[in-house]
Amino acid sequence: MQYLVSVIDDKSNPGSTDRQPAISAFNERLIAEGYWVFAGGLADTTAATVIDNRGEHAVFSDGPFVESKEYLAGVWVWEAPDLDVALKLATEASKVCDRKVEVRPFL
Amino acid sequence: MSDVEEAITRVHHDEWARVVASLTRRFGDLDIAEEAAAEAFASAVQRWPADGVPPNPGAWLTTTAVRKAIDRIRRENKRDDKHKEAQMVYDNSPAEPLGAIDDDRLRLIFTCCHPALAMEARVALTLRMLGGLTVPEIARAFLVPATTVEQRITRAKAKIKAARIPYRVPSAEDLPGRVSGVLAVLYLVFNEGYLATGPDTDPVRHDLTAEAIRLTRLIRALLPQDGEVAGLLGLMLLTEARRTARVSASGELVTLDQQDRGAWDEALIAEGHRLVRERLAAAAAGVAPGRYQILAAINAVHTSARDIRDTDWSQVIALYDQLVHLDSSPIVALNRAIAVAELDGPEVALAAVDRLEDKLAGYHAYHATRADLLRRLGHSEQSRAAYDKAIELAGNTAQTANLARRRDQLR
Structure with missing residues (x-):
């Protein structure tokens, strides 16, 4: 079972910026224990572009699809046997990256 | 029948x-x-x-x-x-060496009370899947439309499937936390029965208290070594034992000091006391008691006394002191202050209660407690205002009746 783990940051109360070494160590462990599928940090939401090509012409717009105080700062994809395992890892992940995380199963 | x-x-x-x-x-x-x-x-x-x-x-x-x-x-x-x-993850390995019986019902309890589900969903799912209550029964118990309950149960089941919430007894390491999540669900069901919140429901919902006790007994049978399970069952039994004495014939709440102690259920009290003694023995052997065990012990002190004056208040306060260490909530502090009034007088208690104003100004029991203390100190006018506020905030019919009578007796 694969889970998307979203790292959520808060513009008005951002998590600390010195977490990279701890995150790298945590990623090493995820790989060693067989949970790691993918991980990546994201650039600021101001770097986002939304494309809507449902109509006649593609429309590009600058910025994220929704403006909010909380935003997606990075993602993991984990392979875990069940939600209990994923939640346990996510509990550590939140501590490690000093941010909230959301766990969501893939279909 | x-x-x-x-x-x-x-x-x-x-x-x-x-x-x-x-x-x-x-x-x-x-x-x-x-x-x-x-x-x-x-x-x-x-x-x-x-x-x-x-x-x-x-x-x-x-x-x-x-x-x-x-x-x-x-x-x-x-x-x-x-x-x-979509099959649920079923762990076929033998149960951890906890003295726990490997029973499917135990897996079911932990699945229904999973921390990834919303509290209302856990309550509805537990009452449906374990208690066997129908959706309309659960809806009536919590004063919500049946469609709401149905939706909560359907969504919870869908999440269990989609997110793969497993069907198994948690590992030894996770067990205490998960058991405490289960007990929170059962205590919520019990309390809703014991002090029903709606203005249009019976003041005491025996169906809910009985169901909570039945399910707690089941967990006790499945996890006989768990001190908090024993504590919660003891607490429920010692509370339930006073049920019939708690509401008068005219539907008014009868406070502990006014209750006819002869009407208390002796068998439930005896069973509750046995559980408390079992936990006291464990505490004496060095196992620190949890919240429910301490609350059960407080109720054991009350149910051991022939009348309110005979109550060992210093023991009650000592137990509250222990509880404060585990649970710093202002409600615990309020209940401690009520016991303090019996030992050190209403003035000392009132000072302690007044310090809780910031946190409890919206809680009916805070105002009711203040009103009683002010009445005992002869401050009728302030007492009346506090009763008014308590009546405004209380949702339980029997409680409102009791508060109104006390207010109207003020000179």
Whole structure:
């Protein structure tokens, strides 16, 4: 079972910026224990572009699809046997990256 | 009620959770398990009056339910592949060495009370899957529309499936935290029964308190070593023992000091005291008691006293001091202050209560406690204002009646 783990940051109360070494160590462990599928940090939401090509012409717009105080700062994809395992890892992940995380199963 | 109807009711109480739990394991799907169990009981209602109650009703029901489930899966045979995919994660390894019985019902409890589900969903799911209450029964108990309860249960089941919430007893390391999550669900059900919140419901909902006790007994049977399970059961029994003395014939709440102690249920008190003694022995051996054990011990002190003056208040306060260390909530501090009033007088207590204003200004019991203390100190006007505020905030009919009478007795 694969889970998307979203790292959520808060513009008005951002998590600390010195977490990279701890995150790298945590990623090493995820790989060693067989949970790691993918991980990546994201650039600021101001770097986002939304494309809507449902109509006649593609429309590009600058910025994220929704403006909010909380935003997606990075993602993991984990392979875990069940939600209990994923939640346990996510509990550590939140501590490690000093941010909230959301766990969501893939279909 | 005929003998057969009585037998069906009893079997429903005793076997529902077992049937649902064993079907959940076999088919890996809560939906199928619930529906098949309900159909099996419906068959029993239809057939037992004519055929007689089978010698082993539990086995009859499980066999019937399995057949119903297989029928359903065949009917929807396209679903079969999907069904296999969606099977719940079932851990077949033997239970951890906790002294826990490997019982499917225990897995079911932990699944229904999973921390990834919203509290209302946990309550509804637990009452439906373990308690065997119907959706309309749960809706009535919590004063919400049946469609809301149905939705909560459906969503919870969908999340369990989609997110793969497992069907197993948590590991030894996670067990205490998860048990405490289960106990929180049961305590919430009990409290809703004990002090029903709605202005249009009975002040005490015996159906809910009884169901909470029944489920806590079940968990006690499954986890006999767990101190907090024993503590919660003791707390519920010692509270339930006072139920009939707690509301007067005219529907008014009777406070502890005014209750007819002869009307308390001696058998429940004896059982509650046995549980508290068991936990005191464990505490003496160095096992630190948890919150429910301390609350049970406080209730044991109350139920040991012949009247309010005979109560060992210093013991009650010592127990609250212990509780404050575990639970720094202002409600605990408020209850401690009520005991302080009996030992050190209303003035000392009032000072302690007034310090809680910031946190408890919206809580009826804060104002009711202040009102009583002010009344005892002879401050009638302030007392009246506090009663007014308490009445405004209280939702329970019996409590409102009691507060109004006390207010109206002020000179």
